[in-house]
Amino acid sequence: MADQKETGYTLPGRAESYWKATMPESKYPPLSGDIRVDVAILGGGIVGITSAFLLKEAGVQSVAVIEADRILTGVTGHTTAKITSQHHLIYDRLLSKFGRRQAQQYAESNQAAIEKIASIVNSRKIDCDFVRKPAYVYAGSEDSVGKIRNEVQAAQKLGLPASFEENLPLPFEIYGAVRFNHQAQFHPTKYLGALAREIHEDGCHIFENTRALKIEGENPISIKTDRGTVKAQKVIQATHFPIHDRPGLFFERLYQSRSYVLGVRIGEAFPEGMFINAEEPVRSLRAQRTEGEELVLVTGEGHRTGEGNHETDHYQNLEKWVRSIYSVNSIDYRWSTQDTISIDHVPYIGQLTSGSENSYLATGFRKWGMTTGTVAAMILTDMILGKSNSWEEVYDPSRFKLVESAKNILSQVAEASKAFVGDRILPVHKEASQIIPGEGEIVKIEGERVAAYRDREGMLHTLDPSCRHLGCIVSWNDAERTWDCPCHGSRYKATGEVIHSPAVSGLSEKKVEE
Structure with missing residues (x-):
C-alpha cells in the first residue's frame, strides 16, 4: 500500500525496484568458516559479478564473490539500466580537463563495454531484454543549446556515433539534442543473474549475507567477515564506496548522491530512444517492455545523500512532471538509488594505491555504472592477469588534476565538515x-x-x-x-x-x- 504522509501526499506505486520485483531472490549460501582463493571480490553488483565471470572465463581457478546482502540488490538492482557511452555532457569536459589521449580512452572503453555486454548476451543466449536504442541528451532551454553543440563536436572528434538533432518526438519543446546511435538497454538482474550462475561452481563461489569487516595483510590478504576469514592473493573492492581506505586517499575525493525513479504506464506510445535533459533538475526517460506493455522509467531529483530532508518531495516532483506531459494510467513502482561520484567525474579503477600490487578497487561511476562497471571488470581482469590495458591511465585512482581537484577537494571537505559539526x-x-x-x-x-x-x-x-x-x-x-x-x-x-x-x-x- 502506498504511504500517506503528514503533508497529505500519498507515495505512489509499489516501493520496490522493477528489476528486483521481476526476478526471483538469489539463494547463494553464506560463507561458513575460513577459505583460501586466488581472487576475492567484495560486492555482488555489476563490477563484482562481471569481474568474477571474466576471471573464471580466463582460467583463474578460484574466485570468491562476497556480498553483505543478496547479490544484485544494491545499486545495480536500482539502476535505470542504460547501456551507453553517452554519459550526459562529459566529452567536451574531458577534452578540456583531461586532454585528447585520456578523453579517447574514456570514449573507447565505454563503447567497448557496450559491445562486451552484447557479445556476452549473444554468446550465452541470455534472455535479458537487450535491445539497441539511440540515446539523447536534449536542451530543455535555449541556454543549453551551446553546450549541446559543443558536446556533439567533442564526441565526433573522439570517433563516437554522435549527431545533432533539431527535434525529438517528446511531448514538450526542446531546443536541440545530441544523439548517440547504436546504444542499448537491458534487464540488468536477468543479465547478471545468468553470469552469476556460471560463476558459482568448479571451485568458484558466491557468498551472500556475508559482510566484509576488515582487510589486512599482504601475500596473502586476509578479509575478515562476520562469517569467517577469506585469504586471497588478490582482492577487488567493488563495494560501491570503498570500505578499506588509507586516511586521506579517497574519502575526500568521493561523495554519494541519491536520485529517484517512478515506473509509470502511460496512455501514449513511448518514442524510440533513451532521453535525459541537459539542465537541473535532471529528467530522464526510457521505456522497458514488460508483459506486452511498456513501463516508462522516469528518473531525476538528485541530491547529495543525507541532504534531502523531505525525500517524499522528490517523488512528488517527478509525479507532477510526468503527469504534465503524459496521460498516466498507473504508477506501478517507485524506488531510489545511490551513486558514488568522484570529484573530477571520472571513475577510479585500478590498484588501491601505487604501492599495493594486490589490492584493486572500482568506484565513482557517476550514475553510468552499466558501461563503466563493465569497463572496470575488463580493466581489473587484465591487471590481475598481468596484461596491459590501454584504458588504465584515465581511470587511475592515483591521478590528481591539480587545479580542478584541489578546488573540488576543498568543497568536499567543507560539505563533510558542515555535516559533521553543523548537525551537532x-x-x-x-x-x-x-x-x-x-x-x-x-x-x-x-x-x-x-x-x-x-x-x-x-x-x-x-x-x-x-x-x-x-x-x-x-x-x-x-x-x-x-x-x-x-x-x-x-x-x-x-x-x-x-x-x-x-x-x-x-x-x-x-x-x-x-
Whole structure:
C-alpha cells in the first residue's frame, strides 16, 4: 500500500525496484568458516559479478564473490539500466580537463563495454531484454543549446556515433539534442543473474549475507567477515564506496548522491530512444517492455545523500512532471538509488594505491555504472592477469588534476565538515513523544541527541546518531525510512542495521527513557 504522509501526499506505486520485483531472490549460501582463493571480490553488483565471470572465463581457478546482502540488490538492482557511452555532457569536459589521449580512452572503453555486454548476451543466449536504442541528451532551454553543440563536436572528434538533432518526438519543446546511435538497454538482474550462475561452481563461489569487516595483510590478504576469514592473493573492492581506505586517499575525493525513479504506464506510445535533459533538475526517460506493455522509467531529483530532508518531495516532483506531459494510467513502482561520484567525474579503477600490487578497487561511476562497471571488470581482469590495458591511465585512482581537484577537494571537505559539526549545533524541532508510527527524527532525550524511530507497533527505537564510519550525524530519510549519512553516504535501516558502505557496522543502540 502506498504511504500517506503528514503533508497529505500519498507515495505512489509499489516501493520496490522493477528489476528486483521481476526476478526471483538469489539463494547463494553464506560463507561458513575460513577459505583460501586466488581472487576475492567484495560486492555482488555489476563490477563484482562481471569481474568474477571474466576471471573464471580466463582460467583463474578460484574466485570468491562476497556480498553483505543478496547479490544484485544494491545499486545495480536500482539502476535505470542504460547501456551507453553517452554519459550526459562529459566529452567536451574531458577534452578540456583531461586532454585528447585520456578523453579517447574514456570514449573507447565505454563503447567497448557496450559491445562486451552484447557479445556476452549473444554468446550465452541470455534472455535479458537487450535491445539497441539511440540515446539523447536534449536542451530543455535555449541556454543549453551551446553546450549541446559543443558536446556533439567533442564526441565526433573522439570517433563516437554522435549527431545533432533539431527535434525529438517528446511531448514538450526542446531546443536541440545530441544523439548517440547504436546504444542499448537491458534487464540488468536477468543479465547478471545468468553470469552469476556460471560463476558459482568448479571451485568458484558466491557468498551472500556475508559482510566484509576488515582487510589486512599482504601475500596473502586476509578479509575478515562476520562469517569467517577469506585469504586471497588478490582482492577487488567493488563495494560501491570503498570500505578499506588509507586516511586521506579517497574519502575526500568521493561523495554519494541519491536520485529517484517512478515506473509509470502511460496512455501514449513511448518514442524510440533513451532521453535525459541537459539542465537541473535532471529528467530522464526510457521505456522497458514488460508483459506486452511498456513501463516508462522516469528518473531525476538528485541530491547529495543525507541532504534531502523531505525525500517524499522528490517523488512528488517527478509525479507532477510526468503527469504534465503524459496521460498516466498507473504508477506501478517507485524506488531510489545511490551513486558514488568522484570529484573530477571520472571513475577510479585500478590498484588501491601505487604501492599495493594486490589490492584493486572500482568506484565513482557517476550514475553510468552499466558501461563503466563493465569497463572496470575488463580493466581489473587484465591487471590481475598481468596484461596491459590501454584504458588504465584515465581511470587511475592515483591521478590528481591539480587545479580542478584541489578546488573540488576543498568543497568536499567543507560539505563533510558542515555535516559533521553543523548537525551537532542545529536545534531539535521535535520531542520523542511527537514521533508517529513509521517516522524517525533526531531528538533530544535526557539532554542527549538521539536518532529515534517509532515502528508500526508503536515501539520507540533509540540509536546513537553518529555514523559508524567517521562519526557524522545521520539524517532521517522519510521516503525510504532510513538513516543517511551526509558525509560519505553510509545508510542504515530505521532500526540501525547498515545498508550502504563505507560503514560496515550498524548504528549503536542508545538506551534512554522516553
